[in-house]
Amino acid sequence: MVRALRGLGQRVTARIWRLGYASRFFLAILMYSGTSLRRVHLTIREIYFTGVLSLIIILVSGLFVGMVLGLQGYDTLQRYGSTEALGVLVSLSLVRELGPVVAALLFASRAGSAITAEIGMMKATEQLSAMEMMAVDPISRVVAPRFWGGVISMPLLAALFSAMGIFGGYLIGVQLIGVDEGSFWSQMQASVDFRQDIVNGVIKSFVFGIIVSWVAVFEGYDAEPTAEGVSGATTRTVVTSSLAILAADFVLTAFMFTGT
């Protein structure tokens, strides 16, 4: 019994210690970001690998999510005779919640795991050590550009997801089902506020971008330099960042969308 408690205590302290280590790592990234800014090409390269290569999955998923919203939304709204509000339903759901959150979850599993695997493999094959011995700081050369690449890509991907989703909702609602096109867009414009909804959505995706990129680079950098270590780190990236995204979404939504 005592042993079980001790084990529990040890695990909790180990987690807290790791969180502290991760926070110091985050500060180190911020401090050593000079190279990412001066040698922009490093960051651009990472924007390509995290952002451009995630385009397909984001656009396709956005389209499908929007189409489903269109179908489900129509089904529910027609019971209250308010089908012209379909545009409002689709756009608000996407811009406020689904766009930032789902895009971030997809980003975590595609780009986040790739970043972790890349950095983990570099650690396992001693490339990071070699860089250190060549007097090049691996955090500024390898870690920081990937972090900023992720942070820059995330809001753009979330916006693309939302835009694609609204288009999907339009396709289903207006073209397929026959909701009035004019009221679809005009009601949407009347109900979606730039500051309240869109800016908040962008802020959310920016925060999610920081979370995913931070977790991804940290897990990669801290991975055990073995094959199992890297694969475990990749899994942890996806799980940890997904949970953190959903938790942060709750906190942000509570601040942003209540009490107005």
Add this chain to the structure above:
Amino acid sequence: MPDNPILLESPPVNLTGVPGVNMSQESLVEIRDLNFSYDNRPILTGINMTIPRGKVVAVMGSSGCGKTTTLRLIGGQLKPTSGEVRVGGQVVHSLNAEDLYALRRRMGMLFQFGALFTDMSVYDNIAFQMREHTDLPEALIHDLVLMKLHAVGLRGAHRLMPAELSGGMARRVALARAIALDPMLIMYDEPFAGLDPISLSIVGELIRKLNDALGASSIVVTHDVQESLKIVDYVYFVSEGKIVAEGTADEMKTSKVPYVHQFVWGEADGPVPFQYPSRPYGEELMESALRHG
């Protein structure tokens, strides 16, 4: 190996000296009473080593006895628990980050299995340090990279990616990268591991020739006796974290120290036992007979 006149033609890259490095001293690296423990486990105990200028020194011993740790202590990646490591007169672990990085620019390291940067070509791997630490124009870097590659015999491979190289080729490219900035100290971590006989002797010859051509000192950590005794000037034998023997290559071959003898002649049993520690054989057999009998 065919004549390598380019080795003599390659001019050393002229870098400003590291502040504080005393160039007049006879030994480049001095290790005094070094102790290193990790997680309360002693890895190195009472190590004393001297690496003279211009010499190739081997550090030999079986796996896990602390050889690689020694290299990391010299390079400043680890801090000793007690004792000191001096490179060029400076105590490595008391340097601040800037001076440590300045010192590292004068050192080259060949990691086990190469550790080439897999996302860049062979050319970019060699050019990496030149681009990071110098302001040399690309045209000059181009010439230097090709010269280094020619010295290791791989000038034609400069466009390949590390994934397309064989083990021996990757090792040679890593060697070229280690000498990219003409370091004063080159460290080799198991340079002979996993190579075919041809590559083995090529790498051995290159280690010797490059050391002499650059006027540098080399430390070779290895457990390949044959190849290393051919090329080194001095040997340190490490067993379980302590130096058990040292001397020239010939002295090692004729050494009467049991551990050295077993190592050099590859004997199955000796100070390093064949059987993993266990209870007496007879006892274990009897016990199982009693249980199943």
Add this chain to the structure above:
Amino acid sequence: MSRTTLDLWVGFFVAVGLGALLFLALKVGNLASSSSGETYAVHAKFDNIGGLKVRGAVKSAGVVVGRVTEIRFDPEAYQGVVTIQLDARYKFPRDTFATINTSGLLGEQYIGFEVGGDTAMLKAGDTIKKTQSAVVLEKLISQFMFNKAAEDGGKK
């Protein structure tokens, strides 16, 4: 992947991403229609503001001419005080009637202006004198029931 191809793709990605943001801001949201021009503040006091919210519309003849920016409680007059930012292009007479209407049967509430004939115009900081509070559904129902009961009583 050569540097130029990489840069091209990243440039394309950023352009498309910003385009999506712009699309959201202009076509989906109300950035284009929100007045970025000059406005002037006017107050109105109501006995009951009903479900009026900040940023609710102020319409005259059905056209949006301003927005509600603040809703306060006046502890002396026990009335709700609504601050409105009106588009500077439009001037309204001092005897404008401000009513709280509902768009649709169950829709959002907004302030409607019905203009009177006063030649003097509202200035910044003025308070609209004539207001009609929001219709509270419960009162309507109880009034209807009262009328019904009175009618039945009278017929007897």
